[in-house]
Amino acid sequence: MPLSPDPALCRALAADLRDAGFTADALRTAWGGSADAAISRGLRGPAERALACRTDALAVLARFFVLGLVQPATTLTDALPRTTVAGLVALDLAAAEEGGIVAPRALIRPQEFVDAAGDMQWWIASDLDEAALGGPLPEGHVLGVGGASLTLAGLQLPGHVGRVLDVGTGCGIQALRARRDADHVVATDISSRALFFTELNAALNGVDGIEVRHGSLFAPVAGERFDRVVSNPPFVITPRAAGVPAYEYRDGGLVGDALVARFVGGVGGHLAPGGVAQLLGNWEYREGQDGLDRVRQWVAASDIPLDAWVVEREMLDPLEYAELWIRDGGTTPGSPAFASLVAAWLDDFAARGVTAVGFGYVLLRRPTAGAPTLARYERLVQAVPAPLGPHLQAALSAHDRLQPLDDAGLAASVLVVAGDVTEARHHLPGAEAPSVVELRQGGGFGRTLEVDPALAGLVGACDGDLPVGVLIDAIAELLEVDAGALREDLLPRVRELLFTGFLAFA
Template sequence: MNPEFSDDLLARLREAFQRTRYDTDGVLAALGGAAHAALGRGEPELAFRASQDAGELGTLIRLLLLGSAEPAAEVEAALAPVPVADALSAGLLTPAGESLRAGLDVRPHGTGDTPANAGVAGRGEQGEWWVISDLDSDLLGGEVPPEHVLGVGHASLSLVRATIRRPVGTLLDLGTGCGVQALHGARHAQRVTATDVSSRALALADATFRLNEVDVELLRGEWFSPVARRRFDQVVCNPPFVVGPPRVDYTYRDSGLAGDDASALVVRQLPAFLTDGGIGQLLASWLHVEGEDWADRVTRWLPAETDAWFVQRDVADPGLYVGTWLRDAGIDPSSPEGRAKAGAWLDWFADNKVQGVGFGFVTLRRAEVAHPTIVCEDLRQAFDDPLGPEAAGWLDRVAWLQEHGDELLETRFRVPSTVLLESVAGPGDEGWETTIRRLHRTDGPGWQHEVDEPAAALLAGCRGALPLSDLLELLSFAHGGSAEELREAALPMIRELVRHGMVEPA
């Protein structure tokens, strides 16, 4: 049975949260930095202790964030003016003897900044919300149900950080779940549409949107069917991308399609729902199959006239992958059920010669050129900056190359101040000898490129004064070799460095 929240109940709940300061700043102030960080690591004891001195806010923290059973009178006071009977009826609370527990996960979520362009009036403009979802397996004390609606997890947060936040007219959140991508989208899109196949997910997302006074169009159906024949300026999608046998144990993670077919389906179909120049971004998984390059695999998914950037953030061993997703659903991998599910999963991997499971981000653009750009690359190093601004810059740089790609020799380039040349030297017959020269961009994802001595010398001359052709002529005199040979070697390198923001037109 799906929860039902009246507008009156949500208005009262919003009033209670505002009165008690049950928001991201209020919770952090009540718990302190150490306890808040420990809670994020799944270590709640410090938060339990800190919340004891936080009054009604502390009651809400223990009730809604820590899963504690709290005395009914204290819950009633903390949630005032919400009638406890109404909260019980809606499924927000559940009885626990003479105490009350949370029946749903309701937690603050914010961006920590202010919007450059808010598309919808109301609380959502401030980038501060409350998100309603189902309790996770830890708070349930066991396996989650098949219709479980996932809250704001690491995957959804990574997509939030990877999404481009430029103003758009229309945005589609495909497979909205608890609605977190649509909340963030409402800050830069004038109109937001959210879809899901799960009626429970739509019910909780609808409650989240109304609680935060954010206007979102909600539609139910599989994949793109609810928005047939419509186009959007931007599409974001956190699909059920878990790979394995074609089954649906949990709607939040399983598509019923075999292997990585769910990710392939979204990549194939998404560009048709974009306006000209529109952008799609999604999380995806792909199989690493024996004898096949993963880049070749995902490239085959693409329709024509689509710029695409596949960024692989991780590759998981099949055994580790299966164990991780079993635990995510609240199943002990050592239990009889866990062993049976793991065995069937691993058998499928073995039968299909799967050596690993890749995971990462996909950025797509409905291209307006005859020869779109497709790049697949690894980005497995740690970095703190969000990927969204980098994705926007990548698309800008690709568009520049598509327009000016035939004019590179006439272009004056410069190396940004954020790019350094690192040298590694080893002992040689005549002292220290440079063995590695590495170009390193110190901002964004921290791209690195190894270069040889002539390339380093060429880049040293990229100070915006001379066109590339003149620099290559000078390099041919200094290092030997014909200018034509140098051009053939330099142009692919320059294109790649431009895409990575390590060389730019002056």
Template sequence: MSTTSIPAPDHSPRLRAALLAADFTADGLLELLGAPAYAALARSETVPALRATRGDTPLATLVRLFLLQRPVPRERAEAALPLDVALADGWVVADGTGDSGAVRATVDVRPYGGPEGQDWFIVSDLGCSVGGAAGASGHEEGVVLGVGGASTTLAGLTVRTPVGSALDVGTGSGIQALHAAQHATRVTATDLNPRALGFTRLTLALSGAPAADLREGSLFAPVGEETYDLIVSNPPFVISPGARLTYRDGGMGGDDLCRTLVQQTGDHLNAGGYAHFLANWQHVEGEEWQDRLRSWVPRGCDAWIVQREVQDVTQYAELWLRDSGDHRSDPAAYAARYDAWLDEFEARGTKAVGFGWISLRKSGAAEPSIVIEEWPHSVEQPLGESVRAHFERQDYLRARDDAALLADHFVLASEVVQEQVGLPGAEDPEHVVLRQNRGMRRATKVDTVGAGFAGVCDGSLSAGRILDAIARLMGEDPVLLRDRTPRSIRLLVEEGFLEPATGVGAGSGTGTAGGTEPGAAG
């Protein structure tokens, strides 16, 4: 890893043209390396890629230089790059003497496929992006990480409707700002680390994206009282004893940084605006974790919070000690740091740490919708359209009492299938399951009424008339059935199994927020 001076962006268009001419793109890498070597990069294993780049093509040279970070002969670099420009601006440096010497990269340049097939490049410090699986593996304070699984997860969660203004808090290497630049008129990016702002400038310039308004400082301090239509942040959320590493430790105790970030967001969101975060939160003795997170939600905002994973304190400490390379240090030093983590958790009464997503929408509702759930199961990214549809469904449900709900017409979401579960040969199933094949991929058990209701929802009849027909078929009192069913209908609408026939909240789960790059987890 290196935290040397940052290259100048002055000749980025010429460098971009050279990279594209050599097919130094996500698709080009896959074709050159092959699927096994490409996948190995996700595991931080570079030997297969080194074997695949033994040739002297410009693409093989660029992969070795910027991706695998190996010196390459000067003549090969000259064939792949405008070398005079790359040397002058500091993208590469001489690694030897004379024309027969070699050159080496000063930064990691990683191809990244945009959601609409754009060829982008993420620039970061050396040693911080190969596979993304091994973290920074070091202790340098100003290090700037490249794109990894967390980055692509947040990009996929973000609602991608056109907006006037977007704010990326803690921009790092600039991937969120790059995505935002595609649908926001104005992008502001902040970071406490001035090196990160430099790398964001390079990422945007080398990707051919508009420049962002870059501001140095912590959280919302650099933007004063300004407000935005979209706010995104992949903050330094790691809960640790002391802030040794800027890229991951926020410098506040426990989960205070994530709490402060979420709580202050309400003051910086425009009406109807969205905010999206990745976060960690403590599970504390004597407190429900859902209540803890509910207290973070700012006034006037609806919230959808999803806990994706929970680790006990030993697992959590070991994860981040490995990430920083402490497991390869002196055993006594490692044990002391491990002990310090456990002391910190014990002092705070922390028994586990949760990881997940937080999405907010500035609704201004008197009774905001706050949905907090645990969902460790697989999902289909990108989820931005599913997030947008979730909040629109909350608006719809909030505006309708039971009588209005029964008067409305619904359709079964296009991606929903029905499964009947029971013993082989049985006349009737034990239960019926509705399952989504896209988005959150939810599944829910329904009774006979629920299955019959969902099965005939094609928008032609109101919910009340469907229930009346079901009551006649089952010999039930239609009044009683109308009284007890709206709650089940609300749940099916809230979770996206049913959609109002008017199209309100009708999201298919598809979107345009995703990206691809070697070594990015989903």
């Protein structure tokens, strides 16, 4: 593999892909929605059959770059007149074989993405997957864009910043996303092959300002600070045992959840004041110790005090976790190799008293001055709309605005109910008054809150006209309760509704 991709060849390949109409919509149209969904499950047969009689450039490139199938050199040359087969070989994307056949050495897939700036589509190159290889992945595999990659990209906070660090960049999807808002991005990885793909993908998509550096965690950026740090690190908990593959893209080479702990403990020193780090991670539940409490301890141990917002999205028992990641590596369930790997994972968890593994989102922020003021650790397992970045940014802004406000200041504030909030009332048969009142959030984390009539009435009255305190006094008079006591009850909950996005400052 060359150290860096040839920029001229990358421009030629991009032009050929563009001329062929090599887009996600065109591919879905070519082989149909069912076949498109099957590809994400590792089944390429339906798509291959749909293209069987086609020799146009889109079909040839779809078979070669998306399905990972060998193609005749003549048809591939026709589909890539600027790049040519020789150019693909020079980019290490193909290998010429006997009989005029060309084999792919990488995949290139169109990847759609939506953020606050609008719709985007990139071409993302990565290593051949299990379907193309016909077996388990090699340990140095560079992963393409998966669900976790898109989740983290959607979590990135919007807004212009100077410098962003992408730790463990892989194929570079986070670096590309960050560059949408940043003047400069530094992308690091322990894999030279991953850095090659990051440079290739930046060049294919005409994105400059991404600098790649080789090394582990924060070693390549010693002494440097950034406005944002983003990472989809190799957080998968992998047994340190003979015969267990250690995939670079998902295994950091440490025991248990130590890699995420090390990231959390070390990132503060690389954040500028006000800087934010966002990552995905796993954390272990051990006998007598909650997983979120472990993360809380990692944050507390940081040399730089940090604000923290940690959201656990799922929790798996040891067997579920083992099966998930063994399948991810391409080992066939039911095979002797699969059973052996399951045993290794379960032995590892048992040795350390691990009862479950949590997965979620971690947001850390270095205060601009003073001590941290945000320490929020919660479990939210419901499906959420995407992207979440704007919601996270709004929540942080609300938190910062609330900090200097005492209860009198909050009572004097004028609020509005968010446009995505609806109310549901549940009545027992024949009852006039509702037994349950719920506020439901259409955006953000899609929270549902059960509220009492007083809070429901307050939220309904927040229309940007009267201050909160005046509204509470009116509700107290209506309910015939003490206004001071009602303020003490409602104002802390109003703070929560402002943070979570049910309410906003007018």
